[in-house]
Amino acid sequence: MGIRATILNRIVAALLPLFLSCAMVQAQDAAKLDGLFDRLKTAEAGEASRIEREIQLEWSKSGSPALDLLLQRGKDAMTMGDYPAAIEHFTALIDHDPGFAEAWNARATAYYMAGEFGPSVGDIAQVLTLNPRHFGALSGLALILEETGKPERALEVYRAALAIHPHLQGAAEAVARLEKAAEGQEL
Template structure:
């Protein structure tokens, strides 16, 4: 079985995510009537983002997630890196590794992975929100606000993002963005 793992990973389809379905979901998310409807659409988007197309990659992702839950961020990053090595187009692995790096205090690598995700899919509101958080924590409040506003433009019902926007707009009022 161990000999089959590399073959299974190599044969995993990078097209597991349904781009047309995601396009429709993002259109619906932007025009959602309320937070409840947006939450249902967000759940569908999360399901699409999680489609690796490979049971072996799903197992590696689960091991990474388990390591994150256990607070072993370095091990989590290693598991996510293994997924990325086998399918560099699977953006959830990049996003998850960015979270592991961030949790481990490795801001530079986290930002690099976030940049990779946003270059491939600029609608990734979770990554934009995370970018806003990092920028705000590092004192770059103007750019943090821009990241939060970009996330909000895609997903208008992320309450922590909306709270951050309100907080930063109040704080930065009168300053040129």
């Protein structure tokens, strides 16, 4: 038992710096995202677009070249309109890393594009569980709610997305459109 404990202690000692460096990288990434989101709330429209791209770049980092390749293959399949293949790639990615929110978001988008709203909403729920500030997932959910005849709920979700990203493309217009439609109903 003594030799086994010694070996385990050495393994832990060897791996400890790796775990600590990973934790430090995650903390740095979280701090970077926090700063980007702070800037996003007060940015002008042009600057907001640049910050949005930076946030999306951070979100798309899986930490693994193999997983990044699966993500890119899925995106390429979506670009080509091959939604079943995209869904397969994103599902494989989720199987390997179920904590990677952007994989869930990408699959939610592929499901939406394939006309499968139920699975898309399920994946959006997972995205928002992992990343509650994911304005893209909120916007996608609002779009689905609007398309499925739930304008009041869609309006709430669009407003939530705008609270995170005040210049989110299409969301302000959707809010104005839905508010106008709701006013017309009150007559």
